[in-house]
Amino acid sequence: MSTVKLDITKEHCPMTFVKTKIALSKLQSGDILEVLLVEGEPLQNVPRSSREQGFKVLEVSHVEGQIHKVLIEK
Amino acid sequence: MDFTEDQIQRYSRHILLQDVGVEGQEKISNGKVLIVGAGGLGAPVALYLAAAGVGTIGIIDGDVVDLSNLQRQVIHFTPDVNKPKVISAKEKINLLNPDVKVNTYYDLLTAANALEIIKDYDFIVDGTDNFPVKFLINDACVKAGKPFSHGGILRFDGQAITVLPGTTACYRCVFHSPPPANAVPTCSEAGVLGAIAGILGTIQATEVLKYLTGVGNLLTDRLLTFNAKTMEFRNIKVKHNHKCQVCGDHPTITELVDYEQATCEIKTNH
Numbered sequence: 072m073s074t075v076k077l078d079i080t081k082e083h084c085p086m087t088f089v090k091t092k093i094a095l096s097k098l099q100s101g102d103i104l105e106v107l108l109v110e111g112e113p114l115q116n117v118p119r120s121s122r123e124q125g126f127k128v129l130e131v132s133h134v135e136g137q138i139h140k141v142l143i144e145k
Numbered sequence: 146m147d148f149t150e151d152q153i154q155r156y157s158r159h160i161l162l163q164d165v166g167v168e169g170q171e172k173i174s175n176g177k178v179l180i181v182g183a184g185g186l187g188a189p190v191a192l193y194l195a196a197a198g199v200g201t202i203g204i205i206d207g208d209v210v211d212l213s214n215l216q217r218q219v220i221h222f223t224p225d226v227n228k229p230k231v232i233s234a235k236e237k238i239n240l241l242n243p244d245v246k247v248n249t250y251y252d253l254l255t256a257a258n259a260l261e262i263i264k265d266y267d268f269i270v271d272g273t274d275n276f277p278v279k280f281l282i283n284d285a286c287v288k289a290g291k292p293f294s295h296g297g298i299l300r301f302d303g304q305a306i307t308v309l310p311g312t313t314a315c316y317r318c319v320f321h322s323p324p325p326a327n328a329v330p331t332c333s334e335a336g337v338l339g340a341i342a343g344i345l346g347t348i349q350a351t352e353v354l355k356y357l358t359g360v361g362n363l364l365t366d367r368l369l370t371f372n373a374k375t376m377e378f379r380n381i382k383v384k385h386n387h388k389c390q391v392c393g394d395h396p397t398i399t400e401l402v403d404y405e406q407a408t409c410e411i412k413t414n415h
Contacts, residue, residue, distance in 0.1 A: 089157045093148070096167035124163040 074103040079113065080138060087113045088120045091143070095126060098145045106141045107134065114139050146171055152244065156198055169358040170198065174244070176357040179203040179266040181254050181282055183230040185342030186296050186349060187272030188220035193350035195238040195245050199357070202238060203266055205250035206230040217339030254278055256401035259285035268356055269293035270349050276323035277404035283308070283316035284401055287392045292356060294349040294364075299330070301338050301373040303345040306364055306383070307352045310392060313365035318386035318393075326405040341373050 077094045079087045087108060094104055108117055118128045118141055127144040134140050148156065148170070159165045159173070176199045180187045183206040194202055210218075210225045210233050218230075225233040231249035238247050250262060254273075259281060263269055269291050271282045279295065286293040287310040295316050296305045308315045348369065355361045366385070371378045391398045 085157060085161055086154070089153060089160050092160055093153060093167055120161075 072099075072101045072103065074105055076105045076107070078107045079117075080107055080109050082108075082113070084112050084116060088117055091117055091121065092124070095121075095143065095145050100145055102145050103129070104143045104145065106143060107138055108141065109137045110139055111137075114141075117141060118143075146174065152198070155242070155244075159197070164360040165358055169360065172357050172359070173354060174198050174200045176268070176353075177201040177203070177266045178268050178270060178353055178357075179205065179263055180270045180272055181205050181278070182272035182274065183218070183220065183234040184208075184214065184272060184274060185217040185298060185337065185339070186346040187234070187270070188218045189343050189346030190270050190272055190350045190353070191220055191234050191238060192241065193347060194353060195242045197350075197354055198242060198244055199353070200244070201246045201248065201266075203248040203250065203262070204231045204234050205252060205254055205262060206234075207251060207253040217337065217342040219343070254281060254285075256281060256403045259401055260289055263289055263291050266291065268353055270353060271295045272346065272349070276329065279316065280323050280404060281401060284391050284398055286310055287315050287317075288401070294352045296345045296349045298337055298341050298345050300335055301341065302370065303341050303373075304368055304370045305345060305348050305352070306368045307356070309363070309365055313363075314383045314385045315389060315392045317391050317398075318389045319368060319383045321390065323404045338373055341371075344371065344373070 075098060079090050082090055091106055098104060108114055118131055121128055121143050129142040129144050131141050156170045159170045160167055178194055178199050180190050183204050208230050209227050210221045210230055212226050214221055220237050221233045229251045231251050235247045235249050238245055263285055269286055271279055271293060273279055282293060290310050292309045294307050352364055355363055366383055368381045368383055387394050390396060
Protein backbone atom coordinates (compact mmCIF):
# COMPACT_ATOMS: atom_id res chain seq x y z
CA MET A 72 0.00 0.00 0.00
CA SER A 73 1.36 3.40 -0.92
CA THR A 74 0.31 7.00 -0.56
CA VAL A 75 0.22 9.37 -3.52
CA LYS A 76 -0.12 13.14 -3.23
CA LEU A 77 -2.28 15.36 -5.41
CA ASP A 78 -2.52 19.14 -5.31
CA ILE A 79 -5.77 20.51 -6.76
CA THR A 80 -5.68 23.84 -4.96
CA LYS A 81 -5.47 25.63 -8.33
CA GLU A 82 -8.30 23.66 -9.98
CA HIS A 83 -11.97 24.56 -10.26
CA CYS A 84 -15.10 22.43 -10.31
CA PRO A 85 -15.50 19.99 -11.96
CA MET A 86 -11.79 19.54 -12.72
CA THR A 87 -11.13 19.13 -8.99
CA PHE A 88 -12.92 15.78 -8.89
CA VAL A 89 -11.87 14.89 -12.45
CA LYS A 90 -8.19 15.17 -11.40
CA THR A 91 -8.96 13.24 -8.23
CA LYS A 92 -10.57 10.42 -10.22
CA ILE A 93 -7.68 10.27 -12.66
CA ALA A 94 -5.19 10.04 -9.80
CA LEU A 95 -7.29 7.33 -8.12
CA SER A 96 -7.52 5.37 -11.37
CA LYS A 97 -3.73 4.93 -11.31
CA LEU A 98 -3.70 3.50 -7.78
CA GLN A 99 -4.13 -0.07 -6.57
CA SER A 100 -6.98 -1.05 -4.29
CA GLY A 101 -6.01 -0.12 -0.73
CA ASP A 102 -3.65 2.69 -1.79
CA ILE A 103 -4.21 6.14 -0.31
CA LEU A 104 -4.54 9.42 -2.21
CA GLU A 105 -3.64 12.54 -0.24
CA VAL A 106 -5.44 15.47 -1.83
CA LEU A 107 -4.70 19.11 -1.07
CA LEU A 108 -7.63 21.38 -1.89
CA VAL A 109 -9.10 24.74 -0.89
CA GLU A 110 -12.19 25.25 1.20
CA GLY A 111 -15.56 26.07 -0.31
CA GLU A 112 -16.73 24.09 -3.30
CA PRO A 113 -13.75 21.69 -3.59
CA LEU A 114 -13.86 20.83 0.11
CA GLN A 115 -17.61 20.20 -0.12
CA ASN A 116 -17.63 18.31 -3.39
CA VAL A 117 -14.50 16.17 -3.57
CA PRO A 118 -15.08 14.14 -0.37
CA ARG A 119 -18.80 13.78 -1.16
CA SER A 120 -18.26 12.71 -4.79
CA SER A 121 -15.51 10.32 -3.71
CA ARG A 122 -17.87 8.62 -1.23
CA GLU A 123 -20.68 8.51 -3.81
CA GLN A 124 -18.42 6.74 -6.27
CA GLY A 125 -17.39 4.07 -3.80
CA PHE A 126 -14.11 5.39 -2.39
CA LYS A 127 -13.42 5.60 1.33
CA VAL A 128 -12.72 9.06 2.74
CA LEU A 129 -10.44 8.39 5.70
CA GLU A 130 -9.74 11.88 6.91
CA VAL A 131 -10.43 15.55 6.21
CA SER A 132 -8.13 17.96 8.03
CA HIS A 133 -7.16 21.62 7.96
CA VAL A 134 -3.60 22.32 6.81
CA GLU A 135 -3.22 26.11 6.79
CA GLY A 136 -5.16 29.13 5.60
CA GLN A 137 -7.71 27.95 3.06
CA ILE A 138 -5.93 24.67 2.37
CA HIS A 139 -7.30 21.34 3.54
CA LYS A 140 -6.13 17.77 3.17
CA VAL A 141 -8.35 14.83 2.29
CA LEU A 142 -7.19 11.22 2.54
CA ILE A 143 -9.02 8.90 0.14
CA GLU A 144 -8.57 5.14 0.07
CA LYS A 145 -9.11 3.34 -3.20
CA MET B 146 -3.11 5.18 -21.91
CA ASP B 147 -2.43 8.60 -20.43
CA PHE B 148 -4.76 11.40 -21.44
CA THR B 149 -3.29 14.82 -22.13
CA GLU B 150 -4.45 17.86 -20.18
CA ASP B 151 -6.65 18.84 -23.14
CA GLN B 152 -8.18 15.38 -23.36
CA ILE B 153 -8.90 15.39 -19.62
CA GLN B 154 -10.77 18.67 -20.13
CA ARG B 155 -12.52 17.47 -23.28
CA TYR B 156 -13.74 14.21 -21.76
CA SER B 157 -14.21 15.49 -18.20
CA ARG B 158 -17.99 14.95 -18.23
CA HIS B 159 -17.47 11.30 -19.11
CA ILE B 160 -14.65 10.85 -16.59
CA LEU B 161 -16.91 12.24 -13.87
CA LEU B 162 -19.51 9.54 -14.46
CA GLN B 163 -19.05 6.68 -12.03
CA ASP B 164 -19.99 4.11 -14.68
CA VAL B 165 -17.60 5.53 -17.28
CA GLY B 166 -14.64 7.12 -15.54
CA VAL B 167 -11.09 7.03 -16.86
CA GLU B 168 -11.36 3.34 -17.75
CA GLY B 169 -14.56 3.84 -19.73
CA GLN B 170 -13.14 6.79 -21.61
CA GLU B 171 -10.11 4.67 -22.50
CA LYS B 172 -12.45 2.04 -23.93
CA ILE B 173 -14.23 4.72 -25.96
CA SER B 174 -10.89 6.07 -27.18
CA ASN B 175 -9.82 2.58 -28.24
CA GLY B 176 -13.16 1.90 -29.98
CA LYS B 177 -13.51 1.35 -33.72
CA VAL B 178 -16.97 2.01 -35.12
CA LEU B 179 -18.23 1.79 -38.70
CA ILE B 180 -21.17 3.97 -39.71
CA VAL B 181 -22.99 2.78 -42.82
CA GLY B 182 -24.60 5.83 -44.41
CA ALA B 183 -23.67 9.45 -43.72
CA GLY B 184 -27.27 10.63 -43.91
CA GLY B 185 -30.03 11.45 -41.45
CA LEU B 186 -29.04 8.79 -38.92
CA GLY B 187 -25.33 8.67 -39.65
CA ALA B 188 -24.94 12.42 -39.14
CA PRO B 189 -25.85 12.55 -35.43
CA VAL B 190 -24.18 9.20 -34.83
CA ALA B 191 -20.93 10.48 -36.33
CA LEU B 192 -21.07 13.80 -34.49
CA TYR B 193 -21.79 12.31 -31.07
CA LEU B 194 -19.26 9.51 -31.45
CA ALA B 195 -16.65 12.03 -32.58
CA ALA B 196 -17.48 14.29 -29.66
CA ALA B 197 -17.22 11.30 -27.31
CA GLY B 198 -13.74 10.57 -28.62
CA VAL B 199 -14.30 7.22 -30.33
CA GLY B 200 -10.78 6.47 -31.57
CA THR B 201 -11.58 5.28 -35.08
CA ILE B 202 -14.71 6.07 -37.04
CA GLY B 203 -15.28 4.52 -40.46
CA ILE B 204 -17.92 6.02 -42.73
CA ILE B 205 -19.20 4.40 -45.89
CA ASP B 206 -21.52 6.22 -48.28
CA GLY B 207 -21.57 6.42 -52.06
CA ASP B 208 -23.62 9.62 -52.34
CA VAL B 209 -22.84 13.29 -52.64
CA VAL B 210 -24.58 15.92 -50.52
CA ASP B 211 -27.84 17.14 -52.04
CA LEU B 212 -29.64 20.32 -51.04
CA SER B 213 -32.63 18.20 -49.97
CA ASN B 214 -30.43 16.37 -47.43
CA LEU B 215 -29.75 19.45 -45.33
CA GLN B 216 -33.20 19.42 -43.70
CA ARG B 217 -32.03 16.55 -41.45
CA GLN B 218 -28.43 15.48 -42.21
CA VAL B 219 -26.89 17.89 -39.74
CA ILE B 220 -23.25 16.97 -40.39
CA HIS B 221 -23.49 18.52 -43.90
CA PHE B 222 -23.63 22.28 -44.48
CA THR B 223 -24.83 24.34 -47.44
CA PRO B 224 -21.36 24.76 -49.00
CA ASP B 225 -21.02 20.94 -48.99
CA VAL B 226 -23.68 20.42 -51.68
CA ASN B 227 -22.26 18.12 -54.40
CA LYS B 228 -19.38 17.03 -52.15
CA PRO B 229 -19.10 13.31 -51.31
CA LYS B 230 -20.88 12.80 -48.00
CA VAL B 231 -17.96 10.87 -46.55
CA ILE B 232 -15.62 13.81 -47.20
CA SER B 233 -18.07 16.35 -45.79
CA ALA B 234 -18.55 14.18 -42.69
CA LYS B 235 -14.83 13.64 -42.22
CA GLU B 236 -14.18 17.39 -42.36
CA LYS B 237 -16.72 18.08 -39.59
CA ILE B 238 -15.43 15.23 -37.42
CA ASN B 239 -11.86 16.54 -37.75
CA LEU B 240 -13.02 20.01 -36.73
CA LEU B 241 -15.02 18.69 -33.81
CA ASN B 242 -12.36 16.34 -32.47
CA PRO B 243 -8.88 15.98 -33.96
CA ASP B 244 -8.31 12.90 -31.73
CA VAL B 245 -10.55 10.83 -33.99
CA LYS B 246 -9.10 8.84 -36.89
CA VAL B 247 -11.60 8.80 -39.76
CA ASN B 248 -11.64 6.14 -42.48
CA THR B 249 -13.79 7.01 -45.47
CA TYR B 250 -15.25 4.65 -48.07
CA TYR B 251 -16.82 6.54 -50.97
CA ASP B 252 -18.78 3.51 -52.05
CA LEU B 253 -21.97 1.55 -51.46
CA LEU B 254 -21.89 -1.37 -49.04
CA THR B 255 -22.43 -4.48 -51.15
CA ALA B 256 -22.37 -8.24 -50.78
CA ALA B 257 -18.93 -8.11 -52.39
CA ASN B 258 -17.25 -5.63 -50.02
CA ALA B 259 -19.25 -5.87 -46.76
CA LEU B 260 -17.22 -8.49 -44.91
CA GLU B 261 -13.91 -6.97 -45.92
CA ILE B 262 -14.95 -3.53 -44.66
CA ILE B 263 -16.61 -4.51 -41.39
CA LYS B 264 -13.83 -6.83 -40.25
CA ASP B 265 -11.72 -3.98 -38.88
CA TYR B 266 -14.44 -2.58 -36.61
CA ASP B 267 -15.81 -3.41 -33.14
CA PHE B 268 -19.33 -2.20 -33.78
CA ILE B 269 -21.39 -1.33 -36.85
CA VAL B 270 -24.13 1.29 -37.08
CA ASP B 271 -26.84 0.89 -39.71
CA GLY B 272 -27.74 4.41 -40.77
CA THR B 273 -29.09 3.40 -44.17
CA ASP B 274 -32.39 4.29 -45.77
CA ASN B 275 -33.36 1.11 -47.57
CA PHE B 276 -34.25 -2.48 -46.78
CA PRO B 277 -31.79 -4.29 -49.07
CA VAL B 278 -28.78 -2.78 -47.31
CA LYS B 279 -30.37 -3.22 -43.87
CA PHE B 280 -30.63 -6.96 -44.51
CA LEU B 281 -27.14 -7.02 -45.97
CA ILE B 282 -25.73 -5.34 -42.84
CA ASN B 283 -27.60 -7.81 -40.65
CA ASP B 284 -26.41 -10.85 -42.56
CA ALA B 285 -22.81 -9.61 -42.82
CA CYS B 286 -22.65 -8.75 -39.11
CA VAL B 287 -24.17 -12.11 -38.11
CA LYS B 288 -21.67 -13.95 -40.31
CA ALA B 289 -18.76 -11.91 -38.98
CA GLY B 290 -20.01 -11.92 -35.37
CA LYS B 291 -20.03 -8.13 -35.24
CA PRO B 292 -22.48 -6.35 -32.93
CA PHE B 293 -24.55 -3.67 -34.62
CA SER B 294 -27.31 -1.15 -34.15
CA HIS B 295 -30.20 -1.12 -36.58
CA GLY B 296 -32.13 2.10 -36.97
CA GLY B 297 -34.81 3.25 -39.36
CA ILE B 298 -36.99 6.31 -39.80
CA LEU B 299 -39.92 7.20 -42.01
CA ARG B 300 -42.39 10.08 -41.87
CA PHE B 301 -42.97 10.53 -38.10
CA ASP B 302 -41.84 7.07 -37.01
CA GLY B 303 -38.60 5.46 -36.00
CA GLN B 304 -37.32 2.15 -34.73
CA ALA B 305 -34.10 0.72 -33.39
CA ILE B 306 -32.67 -2.55 -32.13
CA THR B 307 -29.19 -3.64 -31.10
CA VAL B 308 -28.00 -7.06 -32.22
CA LEU B 309 -25.30 -9.18 -30.60
CA PRO B 310 -24.92 -11.99 -33.14
CA GLY B 311 -25.17 -15.45 -31.67
CA THR B 312 -26.60 -14.08 -28.44
CA THR B 313 -29.65 -11.94 -29.20
CA ALA B 314 -32.34 -11.72 -31.84
CA CYS B 315 -31.09 -10.45 -35.18
CA TYR B 316 -32.95 -8.14 -37.57
CA ARG B 317 -33.88 -11.11 -39.73
CA CYS B 318 -35.26 -13.02 -36.71
CA VAL B 319 -37.84 -10.23 -36.51
CA PHE B 320 -38.25 -9.18 -40.15
CA HIS B 321 -37.73 -12.25 -42.25
CA SER B 322 -36.90 -10.70 -45.62
CA PRO B 323 -36.95 -7.36 -47.39
CA PRO B 324 -40.31 -6.21 -48.75
CA PRO B 325 -40.58 -6.44 -52.54
CA ALA B 326 -38.89 -3.55 -54.34
CA ASN B 327 -41.26 -0.58 -54.65
CA ALA B 328 -43.78 -2.09 -52.21
CA VAL B 329 -42.66 0.33 -49.53
CA PRO B 330 -41.93 4.01 -49.98
CA THR B 331 -38.38 5.20 -49.38
CA CYS B 332 -37.64 8.25 -47.27
CA SER B 333 -37.41 10.42 -50.32
CA GLU B 334 -40.86 9.42 -51.50
CA ALA B 335 -42.67 9.40 -48.17
CA GLY B 336 -40.96 12.30 -46.45
CA VAL B 337 -39.52 12.39 -42.97
CA LEU B 338 -39.64 14.91 -40.15
CA GLY B 339 -36.01 16.02 -39.93
CA ALA B 340 -35.64 16.04 -36.17
CA ILE B 341 -36.57 12.38 -35.77
CA ALA B 342 -33.28 11.52 -37.45
CA GLY B 343 -31.70 13.18 -34.44
CA ILE B 344 -33.85 11.24 -31.96
CA LEU B 345 -33.08 7.91 -33.54
CA GLY B 346 -29.43 8.61 -34.38
CA THR B 347 -28.63 9.72 -30.86
CA ILE B 348 -30.26 6.53 -29.54
CA GLN B 349 -27.92 4.58 -31.81
CA ALA B 350 -24.90 6.62 -30.70
CA THR B 351 -25.88 5.95 -27.08
CA GLU B 352 -26.00 2.22 -27.79
CA VAL B 353 -22.48 2.38 -29.26
CA LEU B 354 -21.13 4.14 -26.18
CA LYS B 355 -22.91 1.67 -23.89
CA TYR B 356 -21.44 -1.22 -25.85
CA LEU B 357 -17.90 0.19 -25.80
CA THR B 358 -17.98 0.97 -22.08
CA GLY B 359 -20.08 -2.01 -20.99
CA VAL B 360 -22.49 0.29 -19.17
CA GLY B 361 -26.17 -0.54 -18.77
CA ASN B 362 -28.45 -2.86 -20.71
CA LEU B 363 -28.31 -2.75 -24.48
CA LEU B 364 -31.42 -2.47 -26.64
CA THR B 365 -31.30 -6.19 -27.39
CA ASP B 366 -34.17 -8.64 -27.77
CA ARG B 367 -36.53 -5.68 -27.92
CA LEU B 368 -37.46 -3.37 -30.74
CA LEU B 369 -37.78 0.26 -29.73
CA THR B 370 -40.38 2.12 -31.75
CA PHE B 371 -41.47 5.69 -31.45
CA ASN B 372 -43.94 8.02 -33.06
CA ALA B 373 -43.21 11.72 -33.04
CA LYS B 374 -46.86 12.79 -33.27
CA THR B 375 -47.81 11.08 -30.02
CA MET B 376 -44.22 11.10 -28.69
CA GLU B 377 -44.75 7.58 -27.47
CA PHE B 378 -41.88 5.14 -27.17
CA ARG B 379 -42.58 1.42 -27.05
CA ASN B 380 -40.35 -1.56 -26.36
CA ILE B 381 -41.58 -4.62 -28.22
CA LYS B 382 -40.08 -7.86 -26.94
CA VAL B 383 -38.57 -10.01 -29.66
CA LYS B 384 -36.85 -13.38 -29.46
CA HIS B 385 -34.11 -15.18 -31.28
CA ASN B 386 -35.84 -17.25 -33.97
CA HIS B 387 -34.53 -20.80 -34.19
CA LYS B 388 -35.80 -20.90 -37.76
CA CYS B 389 -34.02 -17.65 -38.68
CA GLN B 390 -32.55 -17.94 -42.15
CA VAL B 391 -29.24 -16.48 -41.07
CA CYS B 392 -28.75 -17.14 -37.34
CA GLY B 393 -31.17 -20.03 -36.73
CA ASP B 394 -30.33 -23.66 -36.13
CA HIS B 395 -30.18 -24.47 -39.82
CA PRO B 396 -29.31 -21.27 -41.66
CA THR B 397 -30.20 -21.24 -45.35
CA ILE B 398 -28.41 -17.99 -46.09
CA THR B 399 -24.75 -18.82 -46.32
CA GLU B 400 -23.69 -16.21 -48.87
CA LEU B 401 -24.37 -12.47 -48.78
CA VAL B 402 -26.77 -11.22 -51.43
CA ASP B 403 -27.60 -7.81 -52.88
CA TYR B 404 -31.37 -7.53 -52.95
CA GLU B 405 -33.03 -5.46 -55.62
CA GLN B 406 -33.00 -1.79 -54.64
CA ALA B 407 -36.24 0.13 -54.59
CA THR B 408 -35.69 3.19 -56.69
CA CYS B 409 -36.99 6.61 -55.90
CA GLU B 410 -38.77 8.16 -58.81
CA ILE B 411 -39.21 11.64 -57.42
CA LYS B 412 -35.69 12.92 -57.74
CA THR B 413 -32.22 11.57 -58.14
CA ASN B 414 -29.03 13.35 -57.28
CA HIS B 415 -27.68 13.35 -60.78
